[in-house]
Amino acid sequence: MAEQLTERERRVLEAVIQAYVETAEPAGSRTLSRRFGLGVSPATIRNTMSDLEDKGYLSHPHTSAGRVPTDMAYRVYVDQLMRVAPMDEHTRSRLRTELSVDGTAFETILRRAAQTLGVLTHELGVALGPRIDDLVLERLELIRLSAERLLLVLHLKGGAAHTLFVEAPVQVAETALAKVALVLNERLAGLRLRDVRTTLPDRLRDADAPSDAQELLNIFIQGGDQLFDVPLTVGADVMLGQASVLAEQPEFSTGASLRALLALTDQPRALGEVLRRRLPNAGITITIGTEHDEPTLQRLTVVTAEYQLNGLAGIIGVIGPTRMPYEKVVSLVTHTSRLITDLIA
DSSP: OOOOOOHHHHHHHHHHHHHHHHHSSOBOHHHHHHHHOOSSOHHHHHHHHHHHHHTTSEEOOTTOSSBEEOHHHHHHIIIIIOOOOOOOHHHHHHHHHHHHTTOOOHHHHHHHHHHHHHHHHTSEEEEEOOBGGGSBEEEEEEEEEETTEEEEEEEETTSOEEEEEEEOSSOOOHHHHHHHHHHHHHHHTTSBHHHHHHHHHHHHTTOOOOHHHHHHHHHHHHHHHHHTOOOSBSSOSEEEOOHHHHHTSGGGOSHHHHHHHHHHHTOHHHHHHHHHTTOSOOSEEEEEGGGOSSGGGTTEEEEEEEEEETTEEEEEEEEEESSOOHHHHHHHHHHHHHHHHHHHO
C-alpha cells in the first residue's frame, strides 16, 4: 500500500512526472528547481526525491543522477494530482471533422476515431465495436416467409432489432407459430443473447407445447445455438491506429521493445479480449504498467472510455508507454467517446 505523501512530496513528485513526460530524461533536482519554482533549494528537492524513492514513487537509473517515476507514482498522479484541462475549440472542431469526413457510417466513424486519437496523442489509438450478444432480449416474433421458411425477429433492449432465418422441415400451422412464440417469450425474454444461445436447450426441454407445435419447438431445442448465432460485434471487432506513431517514442527505440509492440498489434483479437474486461465502466479507465494482468501490457498504459450504441457499450482509447501526457490523453479520449455516441445516435 502506498505511503501518504506530504504536500512538498506531492509537489516534487508532480514536477518529476511532468519533466519526465516532456523530456523522456530522468529529472534532477537542479532542473526541477529552475523549471517549476518549487520555492525550496535544489538540496531540499534532492532530499525529497530521495524520500520519494524510499517510498517507491521514484526510481534511480544507474547511469543518471536524476529520477524517473514508477507505476505507483503515475497512479497517484492520475488519481490525485492530475488536472484535466478543457479541450480547446480547435481540437474539438478537428475531431468532429475527422470523424465525420467520410459520412456517418458507424464503422467508418470508429476506425477514424482510433486513427485520429493516435495522431493527436502520439499513442496507439484503439477502438472496439460493441457486442450484440450483450443485449437483452425483450421479445421475439415468428413470421412465416414461405411454406418451410420462417423469420425470427428479435426485439432487443434499447430499441434495436435483429432478424434470423429458421428452416422448418414441414409446413407449420399459424396456430403452432403463435404457440411456439409464446413459449419462447416466456422462457427467453429478459435474457442476454449470449445466455439464450448457450442455455436454450435446457430452458426449453421441459416446455409444455401442444402436439402441433412440438416439432417446431424441437427445432429450437436441437439447433438453438446455431439459430441464435448472431454476430459478436457491430462492425469490426478491433480497430487500431498506426503503430508507427507509437514506434517513434523513445521507449520503442530498441529492437526488443519494438518487437513487443509489433507482437501486440499483430494479435488484435487477443488485445480486444483483454480490453473488453474493462467493461462495464462508464467514464474513463486508466490501467498503468504492472497493474495489467496481461504480460504484454505491463510496460504500457491503457486509457479507455465507453461509447454507446443503442444500449450497447463499445470502447475507444489509446495504448502507450507509462510516460504519457495523461491530462491531454484523458481529455481527448473522454471527448472522443462522447462524440462517437453523438454521431452514431
